[in-house]
Each structure stands twice: as structure tokens, then as C-alpha cells.
Amino acid sequence: MPLADHLRELRRRFLLAALGIVIGAVAGWFLYPWFFAAINAPMEAIADRGQGAAINFGTVGGAFDMRIRLSLFIGLFVSSPWWVWQLFAFVSPGLTRKERRSTVGFGAAGAVLFIAGGALGWLVLPNAVTVLTAFTPDDAVNLIDARTYLSFFTRVMLVFGVAFLVPVVMVALNSAGVVTGRSLLKGWRWLVLCAFLFAAVANPLPDAWSMIAMALPICALFFGAIGIAMWNDRRRARRRPS
Numbered sequence: 001m002p003l004a005d006h007l008r009e010l011r012r013r014f015l016l017a018a019l020g021i022v023i024g025a026v027a028g029w030f031l032y033p034w035f036f037a038a039i040n041a042p043m044e045a046i047a048d049r050g051q052g053a054a055i056n057f058g059t060v061g062g063a064f065d066m067r068i069r070l071s072l073f074i075g076l077f078v079s080s081p082w083w084v085w086q087l088f089a090f091v092s093p094g095l096t097r098k099e100r101r102s103t104v105g106f107g108a109a110g111a112v113l114f115i116a117g118g119a120l121g122w123l124v125l126p127n128a129v130t131v132l133t134a135f136t137p138d139d140a141v142n143l144i145d146a147r148t149y150l151s152f153f154t155r156v157m158l159v160f161g162v163a164f165l166v167p168v169v170m171v172a173l174n175s176a177g178v179v180t181g182r183s184l185l186k187g188w189r190w191l192v193l194c195a196f197l198f199a200a201v202a203n204p205l206p207d208a209w210s211m212i213a214m215a216l217p218i219c220a221l222f223f224g225a226i227g228i229a230m231w232n233d234r235r236r237a238r239r240r241p242s
Contacts, residue, residue, distance in 0.1 A: 009090060010090060013086040013087070013089060013090045014086075016086050017082065017083035017086040017087070020079040020082035020083055020086075021072075021075050021076055021079050021083060022075065023075070023079065024074065024075030024076065024077075024078045024079035024082075025071045025072050025074065025075030025076075026071075026075070027074070027075065027078065028070065028071035028072070028073070028074030028075045028078070029067065029071040031074060032067050032070055032071055032074075035070055035074065036066075036067075036070070038122075038126075039055075039149070039150070039153060040055060041126055042125075042126045042129035042130050042133075043055060043129075043142075043144075045126075045130050046129075046130065046133050046142060051133070051136060051138070051141075051142065052140075052141035052142065053133060053136075053141070053142035053144070054141075054142070054143060054144070055144055055146050055149055056143040056144060056145055056146060057146050058145060058146070062146055062147070063146070065146075065147065066146045066147065066150055069147070069150055070150060073150075073154050077115075077118065080111060080114065080115075081111050084107055084110075084111060085107070088103055088104070088107055091103075102175060106168055106171070106172050109168050109171075110165055110168045113161075113164040113165055113167070113168060113221070114161040114162075114164060114165055115161070116164055117157075117160040117161040117162070117163055117164030117165070118157040118158070118160060118161040120160050120164075120214070120217065121156045121157040121158075121159070121160035121161070122157055124156070124160075124214065125152075125153055125156055125157075128156075163198055163218055164218070164221060166218075166221075166222070166225075167221040167222055167224060167225035168225075170184060170222070170225040170226070170229065171225050171228050171229055171232075174228075174229035174232055174233070175232060179229075180229070180233055181226055181227075181228075181229030181230030181231075181232065181233045182230065182233070184225070184226045184229055185226050185230065188222075188223070188226065191219070191222045192219055192222070195215045195218040195219045195222060196211070196212075196215045198215070198218065199211045199212075199214040199215035199218065
């Protein structure tokens with residue numbers, strides 16, 4: 001295919017991906033009341049324990065800005081399988097049949113793990129807000145800026161989603177022959193250390209138990225990736241002529 005055709009195909013895939021995000025954002029606009037109620041639930045829990053807490057819209061257009069931002073985030077999140085598929089559809093003509101199957105498998109696994117990581121972050125955040133605001137003095141009030149609060153939620157969800165993608169990268173590197181499963185197994189101590197360091201940095205709660213609860217699923221994914229890599233190595237060894 002000539003370069004101009006490649007550029008036209010890239011533009012077409014980009015427009016289709018952008019259209020999917022826009023459609024997801026429109027759906028996010030209508031789902032906004034439910035998502036905002038879930039985000040605001042920790043504020044209500046703080047108020048129930050006798051402390052003042054509220055999401056503060058500091059400008060006239062603050063509420064509208066938050067709705068736009070949250071709708072776009074929802075659209076980007078829910079449409080991720082669609083725009084990932086557009087990326088695959090652009091590069092797939094240059095791949096062999098085996099490479100296409102591998103790419104589809106890695107893409108599907110990555111999408112599932114990314115959503116699972118984001119869901120874990122979503123479950124952790126309300127408790128994190130409740131615990132962190134418990135340090136507020138009795139004569140003070142929590143007036144949290146809406147934009148800062150939304151950025152806190154989305155950032156933690158994205159960080160957890162990306163963390164859950166690391167095992168997919170490990171298996172992909174093994175499938176490409178860059179690293180062996182035995183090499184990954186030898187470095188299991190470093191992997192566990194990295195998982196706990198990541199949990200310590202990303203964990204918004206001050207206690208060690210929540211850090212451990214967050215690090216254990218990541219460690220389980222790491223060891224699962226090592227098991228798949230070692231099984232893949234044995235399969236390649238059996239196919240190799242003696």
C-alpha cells in the first residue's frame with residue numbers, strides 16, 4: 001500500500017476511534033448522575049459521622065466542567081475495546097495469521113485486566129476518602145475542590161488499570177522471545193518488591209493492611225504471568241527439533 005493510502009487509512013481509523021469515544025461520552029453524560037452519586041457517597045458518609053464535608057464547585061461553570069470531564073472519562077473507559085480494535089485493525093494487514101491471533105489474545109486480556117484494575121481502584125477509593133478525611137479536626141470542614149477530587153479518582157483508577165497490564169506485557173515479551181519464564185521466576189523477589197512498592201505509593205490509605213490487600217492481587221497476576229511464560233517455554237521446547 002502506498003504511503004498516502006496508509007495515511008488515509010490511519011486517518012479513517014483515528015476518526016472511527018474518536019467517534020467511539022464521543023458516543024461513549026454521550027452515554028457518560030446520561031450516566032453522570034449515577035457516577036456522581038457514587039463519587040459523592042464518601043462525602044455523605046463523612047456527614048453521617050458528624051463532620052462537615054462537601055464537594056465544592058468554586059466557579060459558576062464548575063458543575064458543568066465536572067460533568068464534561070467525567071463524561072469524557074467514562075467515554076474513554078467504556079469505549080476502550082473499540083479504539084483498541086481500531087489500532088489492531090490498522091496494523092493487522094502487516095501481521096501473519098499467528099501474530100494476529102496473538103495480538104487479539106493480548107488485546108482482550110489487556111482490556112479485561114485494565115477494567116479489573118480500574119474496578120479495584122473504584123472499590124478502594126471511597127474507603128480511602130473516608131479514612132483520610134477522618135483526620136480533619138472537629139471544628140473544621142472538608143470543602144474539597146470538585147476538579148481536584150475528580151482528578152484524584154480518575155488518576156488512581158488509571159494507575160491501577162495500568163498496573164494490571166504489566167502481566168500482559170510480561171507474557172508478550174516471553175512470546176516474542178525477549179525473556180524466558182525461568183528468568184522471570186528467578187526475579188520473583190524483585191517483582192514482589194515492586195508490587196508492594198507500587199501499592200505503598202498508590203495506596204491512598206495510611207494503614208499497612210490496605211497496602212497488602214492491594215499488593216496481593218498484583219503479585220498473583222505476576223505469578224500467573226510467570227506460569228504462562230514457563231508453559232509457553234516448554235511448548236516451544238517440545239516443538240523444537242531435537
